[in-house]
Amino acid sequence: xxxxxxxxxxxxxxxxxxxxxxxxxxxxxxxxxxxxxxxxxxxxxxxxxxxxxxxxxxxxxxxxxxxxxxxxxxxxxxxxxxxxxxxxxxxxxxxxxxxxxxxxxxxxxxxxxxxxxxxxxxxxxxxxxxxxxxxxxxxxxxxxxxxxxxxxxxxxxxxxxxxxxxxxxxxxxxxxxxxxxxxxxxxxxxxxxxxxxxxxxxxxxxxxxxxxxxxxxxxxxxxxxxxxxxx
Ligand code: C5P
Numbered sequence: 734x735x736x737x738x739x740x741x742x743x744x745x746x747x748x749x750x751x752x753x754x755x756x757x758x759x760x761x762x763x764x765x766x767x768x769x770x771x772x773x774x775x776x777x778x779x780x781x782x783x784x785x786x787x788x789x790x791x792x793x794x795x796x797x798x799x800x801x802x803x804x805x806x807x808x809x810x811x812x813x814x815x816x817x818x819x820x821x822x823x824x825x826x827x828x829x830x831x832x833x834x835x836x837x838x839x840x841x842x843x844x845x846x847x848x849x850x851x852x853x854x855x856x857x858x859x860x861x862x863x864x865x866x867x868x869x870x871x872x873x874x875x876x877x878x879x880x881x882x883x884x885x886x887x888x889x890x891x892x893x894x895x896x897x898x899x900x901x902x903x904x905x906x907x908x909x910x911x912x913x914x915x916x917x918x919x920x921x922x923x924x925x926x927x928x929x930x931x932x933x934x935x936x937x938x939x940x941x942x943x944x945x946x947x948x949x950x951x952x953x954x955x956x957x958x959x960x961x962x963x964x
Pocket of ligand 1: 741743767850851852887908909910918920938939940941942
């Protein structure tokens, strides 16, 4: 499978989203809708993307009791969403319920689990009563998610290699992607598309380097050619 570029639509409203998509070439197949945009305008934000035959990564990081998450997965799938995030920390029953709900859909979405938010440090772990190291926790929760029937994991490119060795079939979705010399912004663990792909990433999430570029289409093209050059 050729790695896919997913453009993160981190904008505050549906109107802003339409403007952003309009500035990008039709060759962009995947878009990510996150909490900010979804909370602003709800499932209506998905319709223009489906009308353009786009694939949608709905990044709501679901984490609740099993029944609630299973129903949210079914509802999201009914809107034509292709990829959904859940929190692995929700536990086995929640993960299995989510995976089971996805399998029952007419057009089943894929599910990927967030193991540990990259914003959490070892000190935060102490506050939370977690004794494992950040990387051991990511590996343990990754195993729990994959064993529970989840299709893949969200990971920094720097941990992708270890996860790829452990889970040869898993989808690996990597944010924090920058071209060499690109503006880092608030991302701490950045990697180039080439590095992420070498480590086994299947989906590369890119937001600001494309949306905030003077010429978003050119920025997207540069990342696509970096991806293609690696293959
Ligand atoms: O603008 P940028 O390319 O940094 O955007 C990255 C996207 O990936 C954002 O939508 C952000 O929420 C998401 N993300 C991330 N780091 C994680 C998980 C998700 O940057 N660890």
